[in-house]
Amino acid sequence: MPHAVVFDTDGVLLDSAVVHAAAWKTAFDAFLAEVREARGTPGPPDADGTRGTEGAPGARGTGEPGTSTAPPPAFPPASPPAPPDLAPFDEDADYRRHVDGKSRFDGAEAFLTARGIRLPPGHPDDPPGHDTVWAVAARKEAAFQDALAAAPLAAFPDAAEALTHLHALRIPCAAVSASRHARELLRATGLTPLLATVVDGVDTARLGLPGKPDPALFLHAAGLLGTGPGDAAVVEDALAGVRAGHRGGFRLVVGVDRTPDGRGAAVLRAEGADRVVPDLMTLVRSVWGEIR
Template identity: 50%
Template sequence: MDEAHTGPRHRPSRGARLVNGVRAVVFDTDGVLLATAARHAAAWKETFDGCLPEWQPSHAGAPPRPFDPVREYRDLVDGRSRLDGVRAFLAARRIALPPGTPGDPPGCATVHAVAARKEEVFSAMLRTDGVRAFDDVRPALRELRRRTIRCAAVSASRHARSLLQAADLTGHFDALVDGRDAAALNLPGKPDPALFLEAAGRLGVPPAHTAVVEDALAGVEAGRRGRFRLVVGLDREADPHMTDTLRAHGADMVLPGLVGLPAVLEGEHT
């Protein structure tokens, strides 16, 4: 997952007819720019697995099914805000919790408490492990800058700005929209396109001339709902099933990395 693939991988699709006219790109952050997706998945697993025995006591000696950091992370929490991720997981497991309030301490008793627990676990992981950008990010961003394509970074996470600063990437972007902005502006999370639309607005480029690059299913669906000119799914694992799933949720094409993105946007690979 850490090594960048070279060149685009996609079948002919409607995306091949849409690349002309792209003047801006909006990038998701976790899993696209930063190698933090596995850490988020681990933090969600520690959070949910620690609460599941309280929510679903063992039945006939069998403990509750633990959180799946691959399938359930991808389908339920990836790309979503912490609160929306908690709600989606609870709904999938048919667990009812009171919403609580934003000031709830980390715990298992309310939706806000579980979200705070995940925040606490993830923050501890960051203090231990740090953060880094994927190897293909800076070359791709430099090439987009050379081609005068404006760029924004988007994330549902409140950590995004500090993480991008830690990875020394903020100077490559003309705009940034993160979880703190979403809270301040009362923007709904993905799959609603509000975060992407806010980023395009800050870039001064309409969605009809903006591409979205996403690795999360909720994110590509948000790009489709927002009627962006091109929705590029990113599958760094080169998993055929994930490629098909990204397409099914709204990706016009799927790439294994960012190396080929500038050429794709110029219509050099269609």
């Protein structure tokens, strides 16, 4: 039985993953629309399923579809690089696959790379825009800040109960996050007093810790709890986080799948989760039991 627990924050303790996903969609879709406009590429289908004619392949020279009067090349041309995928960001599949659990820069870079788009890294101080990876990440940050201003985040109902239960059992707990907002959000939701330590994006930048799926963040948190991975559990909802816990050699790696139909359980197990639970109290009762 593990004697310490390292919890991911977004999507495990705080009901914030959907807000992060929406902010990423705002940033990426604006960027992708700008790329489509610059390339003369049609956007996503309209309500009637059409895409319009801009940028569509058509007649050249003869007026017949797909024909051309250009002479054939003397030698077969080299295959051109595949065009970038400019479809809108999917708040479920793309979020889980590319950005969930990662820092803003790592998430932006991972998604853009997956879509075949290369941008210069830029600088952390770049304003929101589309010219650098940091600029795209800054656009996400602005959208997230707007969402927080419109409606405060809440903790999951089972988060305080699970942390209180573990606190009573003298099981020290840490909360970790790649987000720079985690510490303030945990404080705002009242969870901080139930945690022995918090490691957020500010700490990872200060310490130079690599992001998930590297286990450095979890290992650092376990060290702050006074233990090593062999005597600690990691609780995650992100694929990158589960992978990090597995690579770090933690005694127990738990995936949290809060989807109503449990559709995420199989992929969490495939990434290295020892068990998958629908909520935190199911985990606490099954591993540590009831308070005596």
